[in-house]
Structures are given as C-alpha cells and as structure tokens.
Amino acid sequence: MKLFEYEAKSIAQNLGINTPRGAVASTSEEARDIHKRIGGEAVIKAQVLVAGRGKAGGIKFASKPDETRDRATEILNMTIKGERVKKVLVEQKAAAKKELFASIVLDRANRCQTVLASDQGGVDIEEVARQAPEKVLRHRLDPVFGMRSYDARLIALKLGYQGAQQGTFTDFLSNLYRLSVIYDAELVESNPVIEMQDGRFLAADLRVIVDDNSLFRHPEFQERSKEISSEVTALESKARDNGLAFVELDGDIGIIGNGAGLVMATLDLVKQYGGKPANFCDVGGGANAEHVATALQIIQGADKVKAVFVNILAGITRCDEVAKGIVDVKKVMGLKKPLVIRMVGTNQEEGRKILQSAGLTAMDKMDEAARLVVSKVAA
Amino acid sequence: MKLFEYEAKSIAQNLGINTPRGAVASTSEEARDIHKRIGGEAVIKAQVLVAGRGKAGGIKFASKPDETRDRATEILNMTIKGERVKKVLVEQKAAAKKELFASIVLDRANRCQTVLASDQGGVDIEEVARQAPEKVLRHRLDPVFGMRSYDARLIALKLGYQGAQQGTFTDFLSNLYRLSVIYDAELVESNPVIEMQDGRFLAADLRVIVDDNSLFRHPEFQERSKEISSEVTALESKARDNGLAFVELDGDIGIIGNGAGLVMATLDLVKQYGGKPANFCDVGGGANAEHVATALQIIQGADKVKAVFVNILAGITRCDEVAKGIVDVKKVMGLKKPLVIRMVGTNQEEGRKILQSAGLTAMDKMDEAARLVVSKVAA
C-alpha cells in the first residue's frame, strides 16, 4: 500500500525525521491559509499515488499566499495519469545546500534490506544509476540485526560527511530505517534529502510503500487500505472486492484463468497470436463455481471486452465447478460476448458434460484456444 | 534494582498479565478503603525488597475492612530484616484451583535467558529443586530470538495443559517474557502463579529485578533508583554516593582496596587470620588521592571500625596518589583508628616517601599486612 506524501511525512515527523514546514489542504483556501502561516516561498504539491507528478505539472511554486491559492486551484482540478488530485501539500521551500538521495528497499536477490544512497539527489535516480553507477552507493543490511549505527555511518562517510555532520546524517538514515521496520515498509525513499545551510537534513520528498501482507499488524492502516485507491480502476476495485486477483489492461480480450503464472502465460499467448488482453484475472487455486461465475460476469460486463477466454488447468480446482459457474452465468444473464474455453485436469469429463448440456465446448490445448479467441475478435 | 511487588504488578497489568484486584496503601485507613472497594477476603502484604517477609509476619489475611485496617497498622509498624515497611499491598484473596511457579532468569552458564517452571508453586522453589529436581522444568531461550510461542507452549504442555488452557498459559508466559525484555529484567518470577477456577492465570506474587546496567535506557526508573533503597545501609549509601563500590559487613576491620577481586581476597585473608571485616570497599582502578581520602574518611568515621587496612596493588592506580590521599586525611582530620597500609606497584617509591614524610609506613606482602591488622584489633 502506497502512502500519500503527506501521510508518510506525518509518520516521519513522529520518528524525529525533519520535513519542510507545511500542511495538507483539500481546498485552495486552506492552501492559502497554510502559506500565510508558514511564510516564505511555498511549494504546492499534488498528493497522488502515481509517479511522475512533477512532469505532469503537479508541483508548483508561489511566493504569496494568494498565488498559492491560485496554484492550488489549478492542481486540485488536475487528473494525473488517471488519478484525480484531491489534496495538495503546501510546504515552505527549503534552502538547499545540497540535494541527496536515500532509499531503503527490499533486496530480493540478497534476501535483505538494502540502502541506496547518492549525493546526486532531486533527479531520476534510475537514470543516475544507469549513467554513473558509482554515484549510487549500495549497502546491504543484516536480515536479523538490521541497520546498526556503523552501517549508517559508513554511508555518511562515503557520501563525504565528517565530524558532527556525519553523526547528523547517521541519525537521519537510522530514523528512515526505523520507519521501515515499524511500518513494515517495502520502500522508504526520500528524493531529495535536503542538506540545509544549518547542517540539518530534511526529507523534502518522502515515499513509503507498506507491505500489503503486513497490514494485519497495522490496524492504523486498515481503514485506509480499504478506501478505493486512485490507482485502482473501477473494474479492478469491483473484481478485487469479489476476491479476484485482477489487473485491467488496454486490450479487448477478457482473460480468466487459475494461478498467476498460468494467467500471465495466457496473456502472453494471446499477445503472441496478435490479440490484446483486456485484463489479468486469476480466480485462484481451488476456485468454485461462484468465483468463476463472478469473474465471467464482471469481465463480459465491461464494454471494451469483445471476447472472453477462460483457461483452466484443474488441479485443486475442479473442472465441474468451473463448468457450473460458466453455465450459471449463461442461464442467468446469458453469454454476451464470444467465449472460448480451455479446460483440462481434475474432473475434466464431468466438466465437459456440464458444458455440453448447455451447448458449450472446451478445448484441450491453450495454444489453439488462444489462436481461436484472437480470431474471434479479429473477425 | 529490585522493584517492589506493587511496582512490578503495575507494569505487569499494562502488559496484559492478570494480577489479583487490589491497590497499594501507605496508611491503615487507605488499606481499609481498598478492602471496602474490592470486597471479599483480603490479603495484606508488606512491601519490602528483602526476601522472607512471609516468615517474618509481613503477610496477613482479613475478612472485613476494619480487620484489614488493624492488620495494616501492625504491618506498617514492622521492620523486616532491617527494612522499615512503608507500604502495604491490599489484594483480594484469589480462589486457587492450583498454584504454579514461573520464572525467567539470566542463565550465566548458557549465556541466555532460561525459563524455570513448576506445578509446585507457592513454596520455596529452591527446596523443590533440591528434593525433586524433575519437578522444575528448565527451558533455554535463544539469546537473539528469545521466547517464541512454541517455547512457551512446550512448557505449558509439560505442565499438563491441553487445548484452550494451554493457549492461556502460553500467553501468560509470553507476557512475562515480554516484561523481561521491555524492562531489561535480570529476573521475572511469579510464585505462586494461580490457576483460577475460570481457567485464567494470575500472578499472585511477582518479583522483578531490573538490570542496573540498563537503567540508562529506562528513564522511568531513574528517579526511583536514586531513592535510598531500604536494603542499603546509611554507610553504604554515603560511600556509593561518593563513587565507591561498598558493602557493609558485620566485623570491625575496615578494608580499602583497588579492584573487586583484590578486595574480596583481602577480606578472605583478614578472616583467614581470625579478623572480621567491617566492609568491602573498592576504590576502583585509577583511583586518585581524593577517592582514597574519601574512602578512608568514611570508614574510619564508622563507630564499629577498630582498625583500617588499606591494600593497594598499583597498576593503573599510582602509589603516590594513594599515599597523598592517606596523608591528606591525616592532616585534615587525623587518623582516628590504627591503620595498616600495604602498597606496592606503580610509583611505589614516590608513594612510600610521601608516607614516610607523614610518619607512616607501607608493607610489601598482603599476608603480613593482614596478620598485622588483625593483631591490632585483637590487642
């Protein structure tokens, strides 16, 4: 679960991490009042979960509160990469001596958390890593003991900090790490970290992604995680509420399968044969008739879908249950789009009989089925 | 630092550990009011840090609030093993189905924490361990990962608990462990743990000893640790306030030395030759003139001290500093008791010259010096 910048910063402040003075506003009047209160130059930032708000015009500057109100009005009327802007963060613009990058990520290959840090902050860090990999420090943390002060200090040292300033950066990094532990964060990233004239470090931007699997031990996020995130489309939200792993895509062929890998391979096959998948939909292992029926209803109900491909390799899942689900949909609301079924495995014969009784057939090979469904849309 | 029972129970309650209903009282009227509030049979317990209050009459029972007032008056007038009773804990007497013993201790030999548990609670557990060692379960905890639920459950199982009751005891033990971690406890011990009719477990008594070395991270105890504990004598308190490691003993020969092992060996020698040490006093490594002077002043000022033995093996400590300290005391307040000095090591010659200039001499061998000081008292 991604946190909004203002949520992440509120958590950070409680852990002793400095952030620019400021507050979040839902209206342009609130934004103006915040600027009045904090004074100085203000920066107004769209609070969205998608990346790339800067390029999309979601970050603006203002020197007077009335200007801030106008800029906030503009931003609050924006939709960035499909996400409506509902709030803006109004902050004092910090006078930077230097801009750094600091991030604590899950390092899959090394099965630990890894710190990435650079003295090239405020820019696209992936670009820095590509062009000058030596500019991005990587430091692995012990999976059990985590970040010790000497881990943080070594990074501070390599970034060129000495004496008291080294200690200040060590503390800053240690606090980011504490945040990652306390909130089970997959990612804690500040870009830029601003080194101020007075030597303090400020998280001028802050991204935090909380591990979804850990939400059971974070009651503070449970309400928040249920709100429909702007990143999730209406269709995705509907499908996920019904227990389906669902991702909406650009194409026109609806896909239903069981198992993430199989569904991904199904999308690939459809694309391989010239089709365009409309979605990823995994009904999961051991899906029953109801799951399958729900998935089929939701997908054939989407306007953009021109044909549906059901691909089932039954193991724990049973073909008769899958067939029942399909037949139920046919009976209750009818099959509104051309349907191609590939179904093999456990209780295959029973399943096929159920399909036949409703005038439907199932194929054996996923290659052939994929070719067929592509041809239905092309036709 | 030992906690009073009522302090330990207050901490325990916050961690979800059940304790009997009750409260602490400083006067007999308060004690009566507490009994009125909690109802039932009451137990009135002296709040002291020394062990053995039960045998000393520091635990009494009462069925009416007025009785509780009278018993509290009696207990509040007691001195148990030299410790004045200042508070009593008034609690509802719990109806026990069974009494158990549970303890989490530092296990020096195995360099871990170890759980001791027994279904023979409410009695002297060392006695149980001597007579029927198999009645006391010992379970070592991993030094890094501590008590996992399966550690606690295995103990619950071995104590004979099954089903839901097993889970209840597992939780009880896990909470005692959490207490030991959160408060850096050397010892958490409940004897008895009461198994109630309704299946809950209650810490009817609770002893907690906090590791003195960890007090820097427990600001909540810092004030408390400065209060003169009833266990510490006036002389000990005075010496410790002056930075000396000091233990008061029964004898009449004052002992000053540098290094805990050397001072212990000095006491042993004095005893070996028929003398009785009045104290243990370690001025520490690298002691200066002032330390030595303070120690000498405090010890010769004690009425019971009939002679003083200064035993210095100078390494980091310097003989000239030690000599200066002794001579200073002689000049300022005079040497009030016979003094035997054994002093060798770093700057020995300088030190002896300083002593000689004040009419004092130092011996070479601690054996001979010990014999001499014993003879001074015997004479």
Next chain:
Amino acid sequence: MAVLIGKQTRAIVQGITGNQGSFHTRLMLDYGTRIVAGVTPGKGGTTAVGLPVFDTVAAALEKTDANASIIFVPAPFAKEAGMEAIDAGLTPVVIITEMIPARDSMILIEYAKNRGATIIGPNTPGIITAGESKLGIMPGDVFKPGKVGLGSRSGTLTYEIAASLTHDGIGQSTCLGIGGDPFTGLNFVDVLKLFRDDPGTDTVVLIGEIGGSAEEDAANYIRDTKYPKRVAAYIAGRAAPPGKRMGHAGAIITGTEGTADAKMKSLREADVLVAEVPSELSRLLLQQVSPLQ
C-alpha cells in the same frame, strides 16, 4: 534419484487441522508420501486424517521420526512455525502459506540459512519427486518419473508445463516451486546447484516470471560456471505492464527492471533454450540431445 525429497522423506504437517492442511494431507498420503504426524497448537492428542496431532513440533518429534515439514498455518504464525520446524532439525521445510509479511520471510530465511535448513517457499505449490513423495498442493497425476529437474516461480503454470512434458514422454526427477513471493528460501541458482549434483537429473527446466532478478542471476550462474547440464526456460509475463502486480507479490515490474524480455535475453546469452510459449518446451527438449548423452 532426485533432490530434497524422496522415499526417505517422513514429514509432519504443521496446520494439519485447517481446511487446506487436512485436504492436502489426504492427497499427499494418497500420492504415497510418508506423512507421520500433524501439529496444531492446542489440538494435541486428537487425530486428523488418521494421523496423530501434537501441540508442538518438539512433541511430535518425541513420538515420530519425521525429517521434513510442510506448513499450512495462517500467515501471521508462519514465521514461528518455520523456526519451530528448523529448531527440530527438519529439512526441507515447505511453506505453502501465502501473504506472509516480507520482513517475516526475510528473517525466517536467514534463520534457516544459519542453521543449515532448506526452506521451500513461502507461497509455493511445494515439491514433488515423481512416483516417490509429494510435499505440496500440486496434482500428482501430471508428473511422471524421468530426468528433467524443474524449478518454477509459479503454480498452475508448472502443472501445465509438467503435464505437457509428461504428455510428450518427458519425465521429471524432482519438480519444485520456489515460491511467488519476493523473498524465497530457494532461488533459481540454488535450484541449479541442487540439480547439478543429482545424477538422476540430466536437464533443468526453469519457469520464471516477471519481477526481480532471479532469472538473470541464474543466467549469470549458468554462464560463469559453465553449467554442465542442459537448461531450458520459459518466462511468463511478456504482456504484463510495468508497475502492476500480476497476482504474485513477486511478479511486478519496477522501473525498467524485471521485464520478461530482459530475462529471456539473459538466458539465451547463457545458451539456455528459451521457449516462446509453454508448449514449445517439449519441442526444444526433444530436438536437442542432452550434452551428457
């Protein structure tokens, strides 16, 4: 011959009394797996699927001679269940449970590493040595004994591919799912090492997917060590867009990393036979003769 499990495996099932646990215990027994006991806290002394149930793994080990474990307990309890199995000296420890917090898996995997235990999973369909032993939730009948060792990040896609290999006459030694999570006990390099030392395996098939760098690491390992056995691979997720989690927690393309095309390229550069579609794997293996034969 096979890796990690076989006829010698005697397993306990942690979480045997749950729906999944009891259902799959029956299927594993049906397959011929030697399951010797179940463990469910608080249910000690009862029986499940005809097996004795114990409160703790240590209690189960007092009465049985188990040497492996399969875990079905709910995610919040999985880390300690894994530690409990490891403390009892069991290996491998197969963790079927999904949705375990990444931090828990990270710590558990380190714990296993330091104690010499092998973790399979979490979020894995398990492991099967065809015809001998199955510790997992895969349908046993799609596998048949042979010389292909198979490692996969997926579940049903593995069954799909195993079924197609079996259909085309290509049997398997051991097939295992490394798990669909970001942190797993085994990665593809570990799988390659296991199969390298197994005389019963002459070919390794890797079934990868988008996200992470396990496939690239495998390609580097194959190239750098001049891996002595034939390797073929299929990577799922070419059609997946960046930033979207495709079912598995681990299947997400972040930035420019972890795309299927990059993985396929790395593998091809290491002389791995890379299939464009799952059904192509059989064809590649039948066309090519193993370098060992």
Next chain:
Amino acid sequence: MAVLIGKQTRAIVQGITGNQGSFHTRLMLDYGTRIVAGVTPGKGGTTAVGLPVFDTVAAALEKTDANASIIFVPAPFAKEAGMEAIDAGLTPVVIITEMIPARDSMILIEYAKNRGATIIGPNTPGIITAGESKLGIMPGDVFKPGKVGLGSRSGTLTYEIAASLTHDGIGQSTCLGIGGDPFTGLNFVDVLKLFRDDPGTDTVVLIGEIGGSAEEDAANYIRDTKYPKRVAAYIAGRAAPPGKRMGHAGAIITGTEGTADAKMKSLREADVLVAEVPSELSRLLLQQVSPLQ
C-alpha cells in the same frame, strides 16, 4: 607460544580518543603491542596517540591490516562496537567497557559465536602474552614469559597473583581476564580448552570468585576430560555474605549457589591444586612437578 594474541596481533582501539582509550593505547604501545589504528565515530581523519583515527572499523580496515580489536567505548554503544569489530573479521575482540546491560552482552556473545569470533570480556582487564603483546589495562611489568597460562575473573587480584608468580620465578604464557560480568565471551572451560592446545603452556592457573558456576563447570570439565595439564586455582570471596554484590556484577551469591567453599570443593575433587590464600599459589606450583615434565 601463547593463546589468542602474540607478535602476530595487529589491533585497532575502538574509542581511542576517550580518556581511558588514549591512556591505555599509549601503555599498550609502550609494552610493544602492535596497535595500528584507532576508531572513534566522527573523529575520522584526525590522529590520537600518534595513530590514524577512523570513523568506522570498516574504514580502518581499508587502510590497515588489523586482525584484533580492543574496545573502550561507553556501555550504551559497546554492543554495536563489538558487532562492528566482528563484522570486520577481527578476533579476539577485547571489551574493557564495564556496566554493559546483560541483554546486550548476551546478544553480542551469541553474535560472535555464530561468526567464529572470540570475545574477551566485557568488564575485563584484557589479555597479555608476556613479552609479546598486551591488549588490556594491566600493568605489563608484573608479567614475565613462562609456561603458566592464567585465566581470571578479576583485575588487580590477577596482577597481585601474576606479580607473586613472577617474583617466585614462575613465568606466564598468556594471562587473560574473562571478565567480571554475568555474561562473558569466554568462561573457564573455554580458557582450559585454549591452554590445552597450546604447547607453550604446561600449567593453568584459574582465579575465580563467588557467583555463578563457572568454576564448578571448569572442575567438571577437568574431571570429565582427564585434563592433561596441571591446574591450580584460587577463589576469592569466602568472606562474602549471600545476596550482596561484591563490586563485580557477577560476584554475588544467590541462594545457596555460587559460594567460594562450594567452588573450592568442586575443584579439589577434580584434583585441582587449590590455594587458601593468593600467595600459596606459588608454593603449590613449586612443590609440585608438572605431570608433563
């Protein structure tokens, strides 16, 4: 010959810029110890006692070839300082610092154990191989080379006894303080094992004190393994009352455990030569001929 340290030892001093650290660094250098660098966070780039100071141990290791460490940092930072030394592969790690929380020591000792490092201390006077190297705060001049290996829970009492041995013509191989805390990296059994394998040691002297069971454990070890070298011991604290902490955190008799008399009895039963007073040790050693000679 000696154990743990010698001419090959090249140490760093963690906490070199503190009072204790700089004072004793000078004395160690004077003794001939090869101290190659100091570490104090935030003081990197400066010098202390003529040595370069680094911010971290890793930074010191980039510029020097240290293989051991001695730690003087304040108690709240000692656990991490120890881990830092261990992570850098240094051993032994001598921890002079006293008043470290027992939990911190417990975790650090486990950390060292799992990584193959030797911790001496905490709350130790250190270790000295007479005439070669001194990592500690003991006065060097009371020691002289010879064949007695000495392990002690005490500081000045060790100097007292070493001085008396030296005075009586009995030299030492290595003398080390195991530390006065309840949890220490080495116990007496570890010390006995080290000296057993050292050809330069023919006699072991143990200086124990009240509290804990380290001396009883040593007695059991000597008896059970038919320890091949002569062992003598002195135990301090016969005059100490129960329940009182005699200076050292570890020197406290709890209940009926840990008394000096019980320890002396155990050691005598294992055929250890037990001295009643410190000065008796020389007499015992001079009267007896080593079983090896």
